Amino acid sequence: MKSLLSYKFSNGMPIWPYMRYNLLHKLDKSSVFALEGTPMESKKITKSWNLLKCLKYVRIKKCEYLYFSSTLFNTLQDDGKYLNILDDYYFSIFPKNSYVYEDLDRFYACRHPKVNKHFSVISSYIELFAKFLSKIKTNKVNDDLLQFAKLFNDNISLDLLKSEDHFISVYAFLIRKFLKYTSPKLLVINSGCYGYRRSVVIYEAKKLGIKVAEIQHGILDDKVYKLSKYDSNENNLEIFTMCLPDYLFLFGDYWKDYLNIPGVIPITMGHPHLNNIKKQLAKNKNENKTFLFVSSPIFNDKLFEVARYLRESGTRCNIVFRFHPKDAYLIYTPYADRFKQYDIKLSTIYVRDLYDDIADADFLVGSYSFSLFEAMAFNKKIFVLLDDIVFKYFPSNVVTTFETGADILNKINGFDDACEVNIENFWAPDFYKNFQLFVQQYH
Numbered sequence: 001m002k003s004l005l006s007y008k009f010s011n012g013m014p015i016w017p018y019m020r021y022n023l024l025h026k027l028d029k030s031s032v033f034a035l036e037g038t039p040m041e042s043k044k045i046t047k048s049w050n051l052l053k054c055l056k057y058v059r060i061k062k063c064e065y066l067y068f069s070s071t072l073f074n075t076l077q078d079d080g081k082y083l084n085i086l087d088d089y090y091f092s093i094f095p096k097n098s099y100v101y102e103d104l105d106r107f108y109a110c111r112h113p114k115v116n117k118h119f120s121v122i123s124s125y126i127e128l129f130a131k132f133l134s135k136i137k138t139n140k141v142n143d144d145l146l147q148f149a150k151l152f153n154d155n156i157s158l159d160l161l162k163s164e165d166h167f168i169s170v171y172a173f174l175i176r177k178f179l180k181y182t183s184p185k186l187l188v189i190n191s192g193c194y195g196y197r198r199s200v201v202i203y204e205a206k207k208l209g210i211k212v213a214e215i216q217h218g219i220l221d222d223k224v225y226k227l228s229k230y231d232s233n234e235n236n237l238e239i240f241t242m243c244l245p246d247y248l249f250l251f252g253d254y255w256k257d258y259l260n261i262p263g264v265i266p267i268t269m270g271h272p273h274l275n276n277i278k279k280q281l282a283k284n285k286n287e288n289k290t291f292l293f294v295s296s297p298i299f300n301d302k303l304f305e306v307a308r309y310l311r312e313s314g315t316r317c318n319i320v321f322r323f324h325p326k327d328a329y330l331i332y333t334p335y336a337d338r339f340k341q342y343d344i345k346l347s348t349i350y351v352r353d354l355y356d357d358i359a360d361a362d363f364l365v366g367s368y369s370f371s372l373f374e375a376m377a378f379n380k381k382i383f384v385l386l387d388d389i390v391f392k393y394f395p396s397n398v399v400t401t402f403e404t405g406a407d408i409l410n411k412i413n414g415f416d417d418a419c420e421v422n423i424e425n426f427w428a429p430d431f432y433k434n435f436q437l438f439v440q441q442y443h
Contacts, residue, residue, distance in 0.1 A: 023155055108124065386403045
């Protein structure tokens, strides 16, 4: 059988690293990953208007440290400005030699004004320009596309591969020109673990000899980095690692146990925003207990049903439902009306820092959400929706599992004080020192 990594797009980039994450989700039948996403209404007028407004942030600068990020990481601060809670901290260490490039959100909007004014949204315009040009210039269907589609017959279509093949040919060319002009020593990215567009950026950067690092931003599972049964027996792993970062910046040593990636060096950096905010926040005293529900990246209706049960049970409590950044737009749609019907307060990254919500809560309720790990830093009591994945990643002495709202009510009275954990194992201290040492050692 032909090596999975030997199937390539027309420009020579391997297909598997690009499509891997989405395919593994489709092939996995677990309850967490089988959830369907919430449908999103397309608003062409809104998108077009946002693109016009954001043109003033289209700029380019040569720098040693280049950050490929997303406006989704921008969180509203008390001064009314947005802070990129990951990249802006890295930027602040070498501000004269750094620049942040942020992708726009799904409506092509940019969160501003920003604390850090040294940023650009040109990356989204490069992608859109590539999409436009790929409609004009098309490639012949090569045999690798045909064979790859047959391997995953019901999970990927030839038409999709053809479309991506046309796009990648143009996008890779534009990214290569962009990287040659900006000439960074180090390219730091977010969300590269998902493959797709970011894998093209990594691939082109490494061909140019640019070192690439990725900042952890969530749980590290098998579909993110660890080699799966579909690619663990490959002999040509150097092809795979050409689409992966050279370094992975971790929040704490805890996550090293979940990594087994040839060619990728894990570096513990810490999470400066969490550590800074934790020192500043004190819990607000509420007369009634507060439950904070945190949504998964794929909107989870079951969490809403549990929140509704708590409200209908007559329990005197405050209920806050916080949307994942990718679903945050739902707070402004009629879809959110059903939450208001049950006096469930809504929260998103648009209106409030996650850590403010966590500090105010007595209990965190969620499923497959990294926010529950962040709640550990605040020594909160945590309920996790029962699923096999819970036992794989969450420390058993810290979380309590549940299946229904009744489970929570039955267990809450006997809930001991939240268990203490070694916070530094999850959230390492000395971020600024750690990054400076990394630069000295590797660059």
